[in-house]
Amino acid sequence: xxxxxxxxxxxxxxxxxxxxxxxxxxxxxxxxxxxxxxxxxxxxxxxxxxxxxxxxxxxxxxxxxxxxxxxxxxxxxxxxxxxxxxxxxxxxxxxxxxxxxxxxxxxxxxxxxxxxxxxxxxxxxxxxxxxxxxxxxxxxxxxxxxxxxxxxxxxxxxxxxxxxxxxxxxxxxxxxxxxxxxxxxxxxxxxxxxxxxxxxxxxxxxxxxxxxxxxxxxxxxxxxxxxxxxxxxxxxxxxxxxxxxxxxxxxxxxxxxxxxxxxxxxxxxxxxxxxxxxxxxxxx
Numbered sequence: 001x002x003x004x005x006x007x008x009x010x011x012x013x014x015x016x017x018x019x020x021x022x023x024x025x026x027x028x029x030x031x032x033x034x035x036x037x038x039x040x041x042x043x044x045x046x047x048x049x050x051x052x053x054x055x056x057x058x059x060x061x062x063x064x065x066x067x068x069x070x071x072x073x074x075x076x077x078x079x080x081x082x083x084x085x086x087x088x089x090x091x092x093x094x095x096x097x098x099x100x101x102x103x104x105x106x107x108x109x110x111x112x113x114x115x116x117x118x119x120x121x122x123x124x125x126x127x128x129x130x131x132x133x134x135x136x137x138x139x140x141x142x143x144x145x146x147x148x149x150x151x152x153x154x155x156x157x158x159x160x161x162x163x164x165x166x167x168x169x170x171x172x173x174x175x176x177x178x179x180x181x182x183x184x185x186x187x188x189x190x191x192x193x194x195x196x197x198x199x200x201x202x203x204x205x206x207x208x209x210x211x212x213x214x215x216x217x218x219x220x221x222x223x224x225x226x227x228x229x230x231x232x233x234x235x236x237x238x239x240x241x242x243x244x245x246x247x248x249x250x251x252x253x254x255x256x257x258x259x260x261x262x263x264x265x266x267x268x269x270x271x272x273x274x275x276x277x278x279x280x281x282x283x284x
Contacts, residue, residue, distance in 0.1 A: 155218060
């Protein structure tokens with residue numbers, strides 16, 4: 001797919017310099033198979049598809065972590081052949097690529113994925129779609145599938161709560177003083193309510209990750225939310241919210257230690273701002 005020549009598109013490469021100014025295709029890298037716990041080998045997830053069997057993927061988003069980071073991580077984890085297209089300014093998206101994609105999908109927004117002629121949009125749907133086409137969400141049962149869908153919805157609620165503090169759109173955080181107060185309230189009260197649910201879920205399921213002993217699509221978004229809150233706590237000089245939740249703390253550490261994501265965590269994509277400076281975010 002060709003980006004209009006007037007569009008200013010910034011791209012991030014996690015492997016080598018881009019061959020084109022519009023997008024970067026990462027090299028294929030099939031992940032090693034998940035190693036199930038001996039105590040629960042029967043419930044281990046099916047091995048996901050190799051990169052050779054996957055179609056080429058284009059992932060479009062702003063040059064921030066935001067809602068794009070979970071999708072980037074999932075593609076990296078799966079060893080997918082994907083292009084990470086980042087729209088450097090509003091014009092390159094709204095006057096450039098969006099009208100083109102809207103001709104085939106009236107709901108188009110960022111992030112989006114284009115794959116095998118399909119254009120899929122909205123963050124949670126993008127993650128579920130990527131989970132399917134890469135084989136990451138090759139669930140062994142319907143229980144896994146619905147548990148993953150529920151987790152994605154709950155994680156998105158946490159994300160929306162944070163966005164209400166970070167951005168001024170709802171009129172709640174319009175000054176620096178209001179941001180500092182609302183941010184502290186969020187970190188001290190709201191975060192604990194959500195973290196308690198995920199802590200309990202991990203205990204109930206008894207797995208390394210949310211659904212099973214290997215990551216599924218929901219895990220990539222939960223890790224991103226935990227990680228963003230760690231950054232905020234550090235910048236605000238606050239205690240890590242993970243200190244109160246040992247299962248989530250273990251989960252966060254184990255996810256970050258995944259060998260399939262070592263390259264991502266050392267890349268420019270992981271160092272992107274959390275939120276949009278141009279969009280008026282108070283912390284990024």
